[in-house]
Amino acid sequence: xxxxxxxxxxxxxxxxxxxxxxxxxxxxxxxxxxxxxxxxxxxxxxxxxxxxxxxxxxxxxxxxxxxxxxxxxxxxxxxxxxxxxxxxxxxxxxxxxxxxxxxxxxxxxxxxxxxxxxxxxxxxxxxxxxxxxxxxxxxxxxxxxxxxxxxxxxxxxxxxxxxxxxxxxxxxxxxxxxxxxxxxxxxxxxxxxxxxxxxxxxxxxxxxxxxxxxxxxxxxxxxxxxxxxxxxxxxxxxxxxxxxxxxxxxxxxxxxxxxxxxxxxxxxxxxxxxxxxxxxxxxxxxxxxxxxxxxxxxxxxxxxxxxxxxxxxxxxxxxxxxxx
Amino acid sequence: xxxxxxxxxxxxxxxxxxxxxxxxxxxxxxxxxxxxxxxxxxxxxxxxxxxxxxxxxxxxxxxxxxxxxxxxxxxxxxxxxxxxxxxxxxxxxxxxxxxxxxxxxxxxxxxxxxxxxxxxxxxxxxxxxxxxxxxxxxxxxxxxx
Numbered sequence: 001x002x003x004x005x006x007x008x009x010x011x012x013x014x015x016x017x018x019x020x021x022x023x024x025x026x027x028x029x030x031x032x033x034x035x036x037x038x039x040x041x042x043x044x045x046x047x048x049x050x051x052x053x054x055x056x057x058x059x060x061x062x063x064x065x066x067x068x069x070x071x072x073x074x075x076x077x078x079x080x081x082x083x084x085x086x087x088x089x090x091x092x093x094x095x096x097x098x099x100x101x102x103x104x105x106x107x108x109x110x111x112x113x114x115x116x117x118x119x120x121x122x123x124x125x126x127x128x129x130x131x132x133x134x135x136x137x138x139x140x141x142x143x144x145x146x147x148x149x150x151x152x153x154x155x156x157x158x159x160x161x162x163x164x165x166x167x168x169x170x171x172x173x174x175x176x177x178x179x180x181x182x183x184x185x186x187x188x189x190x191x192x193x194x195x196x197x198x199x200x201x202x203x204x205x206x207x208x209x210x211x212x213x214x215x216x217x218x219x220x221x222x223x224x225x226x227x228x229x230x231x232x233x234x235x236x237x238x239x240x241x242x243x244x245x246x247x248x249x250x251x252x253x254x255x256x257x258x259x260x261x262x263x264x265x266x267x268x269x270x271x272x273x274x275x276x277x278x279x280x281x282x283x284x285x286x287x288x289x290x291x292x293x294x295x296x297x298x299x300x301x302x303x304x305x306x307x308x309x310x311x312x313x314x315x316x317x318x319x320x321x322x323x324x
Numbered sequence: 325x326x327x328x329x330x331x332x333x334x335x336x337x338x339x340x341x342x343x344x345x346x347x348x349x350x351x352x353x354x355x356x357x358x359x360x361x362x363x364x365x366x367x368x369x370x371x372x373x374x375x376x377x378x379x380x381x382x383x384x385x386x387x388x389x390x391x392x393x394x395x396x397x398x399x400x401x402x403x404x405x406x407x408x409x410x411x412x413x414x415x416x417x418x419x420x421x422x423x424x425x426x427x428x429x430x431x432x433x434x435x436x437x438x439x440x441x442x443x444x445x446x447x448x449x450x451x452x453x454x455x456x457x458x459x460x461x462x463x464x465x466x467x468x469x
Contacts, residue, residue: 013381030413031392032366036341037381088391088411089339095332118410119434120469139380201466227466230436234459 001081001112003270006059009041016041016134018143020083020112023274024126026222027143028118029133034141035116038134039087042066058083061112067092076105083112090117099123108275118226122198125220125279128242147229152323153218155225155240157233165213165239169194169203172217175305176246180215182310183319197224204231204238211237215322218242219280241322245281247288247300250309253317256298260291326424329406329432329449330468336406336432337398343407344394345387350374352401353386361400361419365393392416399423399431410434436465 001023009016016038027035043066045054056064063082067075069091076084086092092102103123106113115124132143148156168184168191170176177193184191194200197216201224204214214228221228221242232238243249251261264271264287268280277283285302292300298308308314329336337343350373352358359370366389368378378384389397391411398407400423409431412420417439423429430449439446439458447454448464455461 028413030415031411032390032413032415034380036391037388089341091339094338095334118413136380205463205466226435227462227469230438230458231462231466233438234462 001061001083001110001274002272003060003267005061005083005112007064007083008057009038009045009054009064011041011054014041014139014141016141018132020114021269022127022130022280023112023278024124024130024222025112025114025143026126026131027114027116027134028131028146028226033134034136035134036087038141039066039085039116042085043068072102073105076109076111079109079111081110083114086113086115086117088116088118093117093119093121107278110275120223120226122223124223125197126222127244127280128218128221128225131222131225147225149218149242153241153243153321154323155229155232155242157229165211166190167192167207167210167212169200169207169212169214170246171197171200171215171221172246175300175302175309176215178305179246179309179315179318183315183324197221200224201227201231204228204235208235208237213239213241213324215241215243217245217281219244219248219284243322245284247284247302248281249318249321250300251284251288252321253314255309255314255317256288256292258291325428325445325447325454326421327428327430327447327449328465329430330436330465331434331450333406333408333432336408338408340395340398340407340409340411341391343405344398347402348386348394348397349401350386352397357400357423358397361393361396362389364419365396365415366390396420396423399429403427406430406432408432408434409437412437414438433465434469436462436469 005020041054042064044052045056046066061081065079065082065084067084067086072092092098099121128147131146133146134141135144150156168180168189170180170193173193173195180191194203228240232240251265272283288300292298353373362368362370368376370376376384392413395407395409395411396416396419410433414437417437421444443456450468453464455464
């Protein structure tokens with residue numbers, strides 16, 4: 001599937017209307033909001049489309065599928081260009097081995113997946129922006145973003161946060177780290193890399209007394225956001241910043257220009273091939289390296305950032321994307 | 325006291341909704357604690373053992389309750405088993421603490437439920453530590469999930 005998909009699912013009592021923007025959408029939140037009812041509607045529809053009494057309208061894609069426990073491997077194998085709903089209690093999430101099998105099965109497929117789960121899975125690196133809760137107004141259910149992220153890509157947690165920090169932790173161990181080291185070289189701010197998302201929480205806990213800014217790839221941080229959001233709520237010294245990725249910051253900053261870039265930023269879901277790029281940050285890295293590969297001045301290399309991106313003016317533009 | 329085992333727990337009942345469908349007893353539904361759970365979590369009213377009135381869905385059966393409500397009813401009535409309470413959203417936190425007020429209740433959680441800003445007493449079963457607030461709970465729980 002490609003692009004945004006508008007979906008309406010209804011019977012004579014309830015209506016669900018929402019838009020899916022990426023291959024993975026996670027729905028969590030309070031109990032009793034109607035997640036299982038939505039799953040059951042899709043499941044009934046699969047049994048006997050019109051005869052089920054459920055009506056499903058999709059703006060694109062072939063069908064909506066409710067993944068069942070006993071035959072999920074085959075079900076995914078034969079489903080293409082569709083939206084697959086996965087309910088709480090799904091057997092594929094029962095233990096680490098079954099999660100691995102599930103991930104292996106869904107990677108390189110062209111379906112969109114809607115996962116009802118409060119549990120986070122390290123191996124499903126999806127976007128923080130695509131985590132929702134169900135909101136009900138009378139009988140109509142819609143999706144509301146679960147985490148609030150402000151215009152500077154900071155995670156909002158209902159307590160006042162200072163933006164003055166002494167330690168900047170960045171998930172990126174390559175170009176992103178090199179960039180921020182250079183950006184803060186004249187200041188007292190210390191820049192450290194966690195060398196990946198999975199070490200972020202450990203580093204936050206180790207430095208809990210310091211004022212910290214943590215910059216991570218929002219496009220793939222969903223497995224950790226619930227824990228980090230709660231730590232942030234109970235630690236006033238911690239601020240989380242979630243741009244899509246460091247390469248996205250460069251593309252967004254205006255240090256490179258062109259219609260192709262505007263298109264990639266504004267219509268990412270239409271352009272991205274989800275069978276190749278499971279999450280968007282990998283696409284932005286590929287895209288930036290690809291469009292600059294033949295350019296002498298602006299050539300971008302993830303492993304070692306080049307001088308063009310480290311001149312003072314360009315550094316300011318790139319950092320300002322996240323309000324730094 | 326509430327005891328929580330964080331992460332994958334082999335002996336816990338992973339899918340409480342399925343277990344509820346096959347094991348709940350009709351008499352459970354009309355007792356005071358179930359009525360409260362159904363009211364507070366699903367905003368619904370128990371009419372009799374088999375009928376519940378939902379403001380959205382109309383009359384439903386106990387099997388149509390939310391995963392969170394079903395899990396809480398199981399925890400309240402089935403004292404032999406440990407249930408995966410990941411099916412319980414954060415609106416279940418106070419009821420979980422209340423169910424564990426006068427007896428030991430053990431649950432399995434695969435996410436860190438927010439028990440609010442007040443003081444409480446929870447034992448993290450993975451290492452036996454007793455925590456008294458969310459900050460302490462987060463420090464311990466993040467070691468295991």
